[in-house]
Amino acid sequence: MNYDLIIVGGGAAGFFTAINVAERDSGLKIAILERGKEVLSKVRISGGGRCNVTHAEFIPNELSKNYPRGEKELKGPFHTFMTGDTMDWFDRRGVALKIEDDGRIFPVSDSSETIINCFLSEAKRLGIEILKNHVVKNFYPNDAGWELQTNQGDFTGTKLMIATGSSPKIWKQLGDLGLRTVDAVPSLFTFNIKDSRIANLPGVVANASVKVKDSRLSSEGPLLITHWGMSGPAILKLSAWGAIELNTNQYKFEIIVNWLHQYSQQEIFEELKELKAQSLKQQLYTYSQFELPKRLWQSLVLASGIKNNTRWADVNKAQLHRLSEQLTQGVYSVKGKSTFKEEFVTAGGIDLKEVNFKTFESKKHQHLYFAGEVLNIDAVTGGFNFQNAWTGAYIAAQAITTG
Numbered sequence: 293m294n295y296d297l298i299i300v301g302g303g304a305a306g307f308f309t310a311i312n313v314a315e316r317d318s319g320l321k322i323a324i325l326e327r328g329k330e331v332l333s334k335v336r337i338s339g340g341g342r343c344n345v346t347h348a349e350f351i352p353n354e355l356s357k358n359y360p361r362g363e364k365e366l367k368g369p370f371h372t373f374m375t376g377d378t379m380d381w382f383d384r385r386g387v388a389l390k391i392e393d394d395g396r397i398f399p400v401s402d403s404s405e406t407i408i409n410c411f412l413s414e415a416k417r418l419g420i421e422i423l424k425n426h427v428v429k430n431f432y433p434n435d436a437g438w439e440l441q442t443n444q445g446d447f448t449g450t451k452l453m454i455a456t457g458s459s460p461k462i463w464k465q466l467g468d469l470g471l472r473t474v475d476a477v478p479s480l481f482t483f484n485i486k487d488s489r490i491a492n493l494p495g496v497v498a499n500a501s502v503k504v505k506d507s508r509l510s511s512e513g514p515l516l517i518t519h520w521g522m523s524g525p526a527i528l529k530l531s532a533w534g535a536i537e538l539n540t541n542q543y544k545f546e547i548i549v550n551w552l553h554q555y556s557q558q559e560i561f562e563e564l565k566e567l568k569a570q571s572l573k574q575q576l577y578t579y580s581q582f583e584l585p586k587r588l589w590q591s592l593v594l595a596s597g598i599k600n601n602t603r604w605a606d607v608n609k610a611q612l613h614r615l616s617e618q619l620t621q622g623v624y625s626v627k628g629k630s631t632f633k634e635e636f637v638t639a640g641g642i643d644l645k646e647v648n649f650k651t652f653e654s655k656k657h658q659h660l661y662f663a664g665e666v667l668n669i670d671a672v673t674g675g676f677n678f679q680n681a682w683t684g685a686y687i688a689a690q691a692i693t694t695g
């Protein structure tokens with residue numbers, strides 16, 4: 293079968309490419325080849341079934357800072373298509389979106405079905421062929437464009453878009469075509485920590501800064517204590533930025549947590565001395581200071597060797613010093629990772645040096661395009677991974693219809 297454009301992968305990036313191409317040039321014959329029984333299955337489960345489509349960051353350079361892999365390369369593309377364009381794209385197709393307090397953007401319906409229905413009805417309206425249960429086994433260039441072998445026969449396409457997400461088999465085939473790829477490692481995970489200071493505190497959240505010892509990796513934000521260790525934005529950001537380095541360490545490393553991230557140890561030590569002077573008769577343990585969650589404060593007081601009935605008047609300088617250390621420089625041993633269930637992502641994919649980011653086309657092979665997670669681009673949690681798929685697909689669609 294012959295097509296003007298074949299898209300391998302019926303996910304977010306595949307559909308967004310197909311719809312934009314068909315809308316720009318209704319004369320093109322387009323097929324999406326999807327190996328699964330269903331299309332858009334990741335969209336369905338995304339964002340806890342609500343589909344976090346993008347994030348309310350409207351400055352291209354700021355938006356790109358959320359991509360540990362892809363930051364530099366996406367700056368240019370975001371000037372062409374980013375958050376506002378995504379919102380407008382869905383709005384023009386009757387999908388109302390809302391911005392939540394933390395910046396995440398969802399359909400007003402709070403259901404990923406709304407996004408799926410939009411894509412399916414647009415594909416139908418535009419005459420895009422969706423071929424399910426079609427596993428692409430091999431592809432290579434020929435005189436007319438691209439030849440594809442699938443479990444259901446051969447296909448040819450003048451142009452080819454690879455939008456297969458994290459697929460080691462496809463990366464291997466691209467390797468056979470001479471393209472460099474980067475091995476996959478997990479990104480976005482939580483830290484396993486067994487430590488008496490946090491053992492009885494699951495559910496406690498504090499605004500903290502976290503630094504990986506002997507490394508330049510650091511982050512800050514809400515830190516959630518869990519049954520198995522630590523999670524929350526501060527930890528997830530660190531896991532994304534450190535995906536490769538922490539994998540090299542086999543997920544065994546030490547972190548330094550400052551539970552009062554805006555203050556240094558010295559500042560806190562001075563504050564504690566001040567508190568001692570003011571609150572002589574009160575017991576240290578009873579009232580939390582610095583707006584720390586009370587249970588966390590109490591645990592850190594005990595960890596500093598201060599008994600729960602000690603009065604401020606009786607606490608000595610060494611104990612105050614230890615408390616300031618626990619509050620701002622506590623060292624915790626990470627002994628492994630756990631999957632972050634809301635959104636798990638892998639780093640790795642097509643080496644970004646292989647791609648022309650003005651067109652999302654291969655530098656080595658003409659009329660071979662990529663978008664979405666197949667590229668070595670990934671982001672922190674919050675809607676940024678889909679934004680990468682929309683941006684790449686949109687720009688590739690422009691190039692496919694003009695090139």
Ligand SMILES: Cc1cc2nc3c(=O)[nH]c(=O)nc-3n(C[C@H](O)[C@H](O)[C@H](O)COP(=O)(O)OP(=O)(O)OC[C@H]3O[C@@H](n4cnc5c(N)ncnc54)[C@H](O)[C@@H]3O)c2cc1C
Binds near residue numbers: 303304331334426
């Ligand atoms: C549980 C979960 C929740 C998430 N929630 C969010 C969220 O709310 N917001 C956000 O921004 N990101 C989220 N993400 C990440 C986001 O889903 C991905 O970044 C995005 O789906 C990538 O889209 P894609 O089209 O590149 O790849 P995919 O969605 O993975 O689509 C690739 C498609 O290609 C098909 N395929 C692969 N190989 C072949 C082959 N050989 N032949 C034919 N077809 C093939 C696959 O079956 C698949 O359908 C979440 C991820 C997970 C796992």
